[in-house]
């Protein structure tokens with residue numbers, strides 16, 4: 001049997017190159033090889049402050065962007081988390097076997113509770129259990145994510161193991177699948193990861209060519225290569241992007257210039273910006289087209305939820321039965 005793939009993305013309003021290279025790009029490849037479920041996780045997104053007036057549009061935009069980036073609704077199941085209520089029901093059941101200590105150790109919880117000090121809610125704390133429920137509901141085994149999500153996938157394994165040993169074998173233990181660009185750093189601060197919440201850190205995949213060039217030209221590098229020393233994080237990040245977006249001969253040329261100390265970062269940035277603009281052009285076109293067809297997109301999400309629910313219901317019945325609730 002083909003192992004099942006599951007992954008999720010928050011409807012943040014912007015999909016940046018980190019999301020694309022760390023996750024979505026591999027989803028697009030995997031969907032043709034595996035039974036795949038891709039979920040827009042709106043219940044995760046409400047654990048930090050947000051404007052309810054924007055949320056519906058953010059969910060729609062996330063769906064459009066993912067389909068425009070290559071997710072094919074004819075082969076993959078694409079749906080919105082809140083359309084499948086079994087996600088929250090399984091969360092509650094898993095809550096009952098998850099020690100609070102496991103959640104208190106999560107890096108993302110610590111970072112977000114620092115960032116949103118005035119609203120450290122129970123949902124933010126329980127976030128990883130909802131993520132475990134997302135995955136386990138479909139008994140998924142392959143979870144393509146960026147590096148920042150690995151800790152949550154390991155926790156999902158722990159929860160699966162605990163459930164299996166308490167109530168009997170039920171869930172396979174899922175594994176994170178990392179892409180070669182699993183950690184894209186912030187352009188303006190390469191010590192941090194590229195993130196929607198860091199202005200200036202990201203290039204959005206629907207950014208206009210002028211914005212892309214502008215952000216790229218401001219990317220932090222270093223004063224030039226120092227012989228015998230490791231590449232600085234900002235320069236290494238640009239090389240990672242170069243490998244993803246530019247032709248192999250371009251990468252080789254800049255690598256040689258770097259090695260010989262002759263590299264001009266302004267030229268590297270300018271070539272890289274042009275290659276990113278060219279690579280994203282078909283995406284922008286497809287996105288424009290889909291934005292004009294809201295009914296088509298909504299139907300894709302409705303059908304996706306209907307299909308996802310068939311699997312979700314079956315797992316939930318099995319879990320409730322094993323827990324003595326049926």
Ligand code: TYM
Nearest residue numbers: 007008009010018019022023131145146182183184193194
């Ligand atoms: P989210 O919405 O923050 O990000 C979506 C995906 O993009 C990856 N990513 C990155 N990869 C490389 N470099 C970066 N700078 C970068 N920033 C983000 C993330 O690792 C992720 O794969 N909790 C998840 C969503 C989720 C989920 C799931 C994922 C909910 N349930 C079940 C997998 C399985 C999140 O907030 O991702």
